[in-house]
Amino acid sequence: MRVYKPTIGMEIHAELKTEGKMFSNAPNCFSAKPNINVNLIDIALPGTLPQLNHEAIELALKAALALNCKINKKMHFDRKNYFYLDLPKGYQITQHNTPIGYDGYIEIEIGGKRKKIAIECVHIEEDTCKSIHEDDKTYLDYNRAGIPLIEIVTKPVIESAEEVKLYLTKVREILRYLDVSDVKMEEGSMRCEANVSISDTNKLGTKVEIKNVGSISYVVSAIEYETKRQKEILSSGGQIKSQTRRYVENKKKTELLREKEGKNDYRYFPESDLPLVEISEEDIMRIKEAMPILPDQLYNKYQQAGINEPTIKAILSSRELAAFFEEIYDQKTAPIAAKYLVSGVLKYLNKHGLTLKETKLTAKDFNELIKQAELNDQQIQAILENLLLGKGSLKENLKQIKEGSISNEDEILTIINEVMAENKKEVASYRDGNERVLKYLMGQIMKKSKGKIDPQKAHQLLLSQLS
């Protein structure tokens, strides 16, 4: 029996989080109302010329560096020419010959092994406008026309749907961390295309393109389906045709969109309306220095600080939380801070469906709070919730707890003695050598004091009373 192996190449389009569009000053923001964020350049009025968004170039450079790419220090833009309704100029301004980044990679971990996924290039381009088809009419929304994109193209090196999933998740995580893109597949700020072929030799098979799939799990399902479909065709002696297919979500299968008859000829050539863009070594250094530590690097750092794996994963799941953690990061207090960040802050956020920014908690207060050695777990959690809600300052909260807490040794002794009197059997049992009852007695003391006693202190005094 023949063994067919899939080979997959991925293309990711990610919209960059810039103020303005790539080649005009119209705002780049998601809007439900059509044709609001549009100016003369976006609709290609005769006589208009492109502007150049340097913020987009910075973001793209950030992404390219994070994807371990080499950087084209002298780059130009090219025109990709074709007719389509959604393409106002009849050409898309893109980077065909000098992508900002090339020859990069990212690492994924599969079956306990690390694998490098080679990235062919990262290039900058503009989005097309959105066409909405209703009955026999087509409506055009130019809000999207000209929004800056980066396209991240892998080499055909991915060998399974599982690898695709890990790769996409990783890239999305990186882009989110860098804050270069919203990477929301449901809003279209991240879009994927897969090129799938299968072969039983070292030679690559005929490539089938699957366009614009709406989520990572759909991409996985589409590739699984497509691999199976191609195997069945080849096993029964058929031939794979070069096609563009789309994924149909409710059927969990791919369907033919169009046959690729001959190669599309986009007649690429340099865009002379825009000057050459030069990226200096200083630009690269400046961006590298300002770049946040990426999840992979953070993972290693947190592991070395002794934080357990579920806690690390919980922190890294949110860019905001990780950034917060990084702000107060101190190797000595890291495990305790991580604990409260997950068991306190994250739990609260998830419960109320909030982001950290929407609460009143500051990194400074959080950091001070977790260093309060005299507070017990319950007290810290209580204050944390107050801070998240904005109920009083840290100082006020601490004062309140201290006023309420029983620090007077005589008072503590009174409570201890009361508990000992009520539990004579246990006291006797302890004195007979059963140390396990100590925990029970401590529990009773804390209960009686309503948690207002410092447990360490109570523990000390209890021991002295028992002996």
Added chain:
Amino acid sequence: MKNLLDLELKKINQMLKEGVIMPIDLVEEFAKKVVASDLNAFITLNLDEARKQARLLEKKEVDNILFGIPIAVKDNIVLQGVPTTCGSKILENYISVFDATVVKKLKEKNMIIVGKTNMDEFAMGGTGETSYFGPTKNPLNKNFSPGGSSSGSAAAVAGGLTPLALGSDTGGSIREPAAFCGLVGLNPTYGRISRYGLVAFASSLDQIGPMSRNVIENAHLFAAINGPSDDDLNTSSEKPFSVDDITKKEKYRIAIPRFCLTKIINADVVSVFLNCLDKIKAAGHQVDFVEVPFMKYAIPLYQVIALAEASSNLLRFDGIKYGYQTENYQDYDDFVTKTRTAGFGTEVKRRIMVGTYVLSSENVDVYYKKALQVRRELTDEIKAVFQQYDLIMTPATVSTSLILGKKREPNESFLQDLLAIPFSMSGHPSLVMPADKIDNMPIGVQIAGRYYDEKTIYAFALELEALVRGDESV
């Protein structure tokens, strides 16, 4: 009829200052002349707006030499609220919603834009005959073409309708009509003037430039419209040209490419040119022949580069967003095909086809990439000449003006630009001015200079103007 518009700008300016005349007098004189004219120089007149503006100017101080002067603008430069047709059916009813940067600059100088001038369709042609609105006639002899593609701008100035006009030049479209109408026309250094608002033909070559009756008025108009602008990222941050920069030199070192004597160039043109060189030498300037071997590839080079870029620049005219639309169609492809088939004229379609061909994946290396290489070589050769010489001179055109209505081979429309194209390719500034006449039709010479060194071109051109006139005082 008073002939105020035939007076020198200096004189008109003086009269305006003294209050002897008002801007409205100039506009009314233009209106009368243009109605009486059969040159077909204008596609759209802007008379209502011009009159309104002239009245407004009466309250303002005459603060510069261009104040209140009527000017004609080529119809591929946009003016808010007025049609911009580019001489094409496809934009017949297209009205721009914004002003080109040069238009804003003209308005800042309080110039009065009186109309949009006729032109070869999308600036593709050398006789004005590809215009959807019919050919323009040469005021010096109405059986002849005024040249193209800035045909109407040249005819307006030569016909005494306006003292000044703006043209655009991609490979000679200002310089050839200037030569054929006995005018001064400048194609500035690439990047001197914002192209924002100029409908693109070939982006790496297109430039807006001034057309005038004499050298100094040309310099005044150039000074008004040049300078960096944020809306065209190719404009240079170089110090803008000002008329005060023009300073006369004792002795100019002038290079003449030996290619100028090639048999392709009409013998009469060559003899006028050589005669002109004799006068220049006699005035004490150094004139040397040099080799610029790549000049001979000018026309095929232009055909590849300009038409490739044009094939892309004209893609936006699909009828979806603006312009002519076909009425009966099946789907998008059918709509676009029918719209463009009916909307564009033959020459434009031919050039789009050639441009598409040279960019196609199987031809791009052989034609387009090779052409880019040749363009670099040619540019290097010209730059090398400018290391030793102040100026390069050539005849302006291959012959004198062409008779209208004659059937011509497609290639012929490029031939007149043989000597203009090299400087478009290298981006150097070059100016055309009249040198003499043959059979009553003018013959021009071309003076090219170093990048951003229009001041030296003007200084020398002023001297040559006097030499040609035969002034004793030079």
